[in-house]
Amino acid sequence: MIDLKSQKGSSMVLISLLLVTLVVFALLSVTISASELRLSEKNTEYQKTYYLLDSEGKRFVYDIKSKIKKILDFSDNTVLFFKHLDSLLNESISRSVSYRYGVPEMTIERTFVLEENSRNRFLKVKLLVRQPTSIEDNVNDICSVLEWRLSHEPFEFNTTYDLWEGKP
């Protein structure tokens, strides 16, 4: 074992080590807090997109409900209800009429797309409009939300993976 004959410079070594340790911890701390801030900003963006899509959906439902109210206010004939509604709806809105126990009902569907962090997020709104029995009917009883689905492109629309069907 080598015995150090002189202790000259040992304080310099200790100070240097202390400084290096402090710099390492300071840099680690900065890196961690910066990534924490990035994560918070990402979450904020996610929440903002969610409420933007939600607002668009709400506006759409309101628009359909006001059209239904307009028809109920100005027309006495409930048989021609769907014809009137069809003429009021924009061509870009997909809809289909089906019969349930002989009574017609209309399904109105629209998908909203919004880009968030270079990925698309979707809101699919599906409404069911029943034929009113009288012009006194409440709009909320005639129009109801069948589907209100928010989805994220990579998770919901990627069908390239084979799903395990449960067979050994």
Add this chain to the structure above:
Amino acid sequence: MRSQEKGFTLVEIIISVSILAVLAVGIVSLFITSHVSLQKAMDLDNAVLEINSLIEGFHGNENSAIKASRFTLYYDDNWERSTNDSVIKYVIYGDFIQLSDEQEGLFNLNLRAVRLKPYPFEKKDKYEIYSIDVIIEDSSYWSE
């Protein structure tokens, strides 16, 4: 004559202390930057959480008298609601506006979370943490 080699000279001490001081300032500023970033992240998370809960509260509210109005909510250091002026650190401003005369029962709600005290070593007195616009429907409107 006695040897003069023991100890440090004043110049050596001044130089070494100044070098250490410069390095210490650099390190301390790194720690402060880290603290400010962490504080900003925490404020953002808390503001988003609080604003989300406010929005959800308004979604299910049928009282249209609350809507079409302005409100201010005060929070302390821990994002707890407070009315004590000395501890208020954050404010959420809410603004309800009816979208248009034709769109009765549909409101635009603007929410802004603001920090009233500046972050360390930042000049801005007020700092807007988060702001969002959402559509709120008066659920009682269609049943009238």
